[in-house]
Amino acid sequence: GESVGLHLPTLSVQEGDNSIINCAYSNSASDYFIWYKQESGKGPQFIIDIRSNMDKRQGQRVTVLLNKTVKHLSLQIAATQPGDSAVYFCAENFNDYKLSFGAGTTVTVRA
Amino acid sequence: DAGVIQSPRHEVTEMGQEVTLRCKPISGHDYLFWYRQTMMRGLELLIYFNNNVPIDDSGMPEDRFSAKMPNASFSTLKIQPSEPRDSAVYFCASSLGGSGDETQYFGPGTRLLVL
Numbered sequence: 001g002e003s004v005g006l007h008l009p010t011l012s013v014q015e016g017d018n019s020i021i022n023c024a025y026s027n028s029a030s031d032y033f034i035w036y037k038q039e040s041g042k043g044p045q046f047i048i049d050i051r052s053n054m055d056k057r058q059g060q061r062v063t064v065l066l067n068k069t070v071k072h073l074s075l076q077i078a079a080t081q082p083g084d085s086a087v088y089f090c091a092e093n094f095n096d097y098k099l100s101f102g103a104g105t106t107v108t109v110r111a
Numbered sequence: 112d113a114g115v116i117q118s119p120r121h122e123v124t125e126m127g128q129e130v131t132l133r134c135k136p137i138s139g140h141d142y143l144f145w146y147r148q149t150m151m152r153g154l155e156l157l158i159y160f161n162n163n164v165p166i167d168d169s170g171m172p173e174d175r176f177s178a179k180m181p182n183a184s185f186s187t188l189k190i191q192p193s194e195p196r197d198s199a200v201y202f203c204a205s206s207l208g209g210s211g212d213e214t215q216y217f218g219p220g221t222r223l224l225v226l
Contacts, residue, residue, distance in 0.1 A: 093213055
């Protein structure tokens with residue numbers, strides 16, 4: 001079956017460094033992608049999204065890159081801060097308004 | 112905006128008891144989603160509504176689970192009878208819907224423990 005998956009389950013990064021979180025998707029019909037951040041004990045929080053007609057989108061300290069050729073999505077966080085420690089999920093939409101979530105990557109920021 | 116509101120935040124119950132989870136979506140949002148999150152299965156969509164009408168309930172695990180949305184500002188997810196394997200975090204999310212408005216906003220979740 002088709003699924004959204006993450007290349008790495010954990011990422012440890014030094015405070016101040018840039019973080020890159022990767023996500024692979026296999027459904028070529030997906031046209032909308034979202035990154036969520038989930039802190040311990042909280043619900044997923046929207047970070048940034050991108051549509052399939054774009055290959056890059058920037059937000060505050062975050063950039064999402066979409067490579068449709070290899071079905072790859074990445075989230076870049078600039079100048080990682082302790083508050084960025086969380087689980088990050090990518091999600092894809094290919095059927096009405098249903099989102100399919102990846103397994104999540106745990107990001108730990110070292111002081 | 113208050114965001115999506117869920118209650119209770121924590122629920123501990125005994126096997127066989129009825130459990131009712133509640134959700135108030137963001138005002139003006141036409142779509143409401145119920146998810147379940149476990150370590151083993153991650154985030155799973157259970158059911159979603161559009162304008163108070165259930166659209167897709169294919170994720171509902173079995174007949175013990177039911178969901179209703181009597182009006183635009185309230186939804187419930189009921190488990191009857193509850194079982195230990197239902198222990199999970201249940202999230203409600205809402206979205207505006209329509210072209211370009213698929214972003215789902217999540218509530219804080221209800222942490223359910225069935226003993």
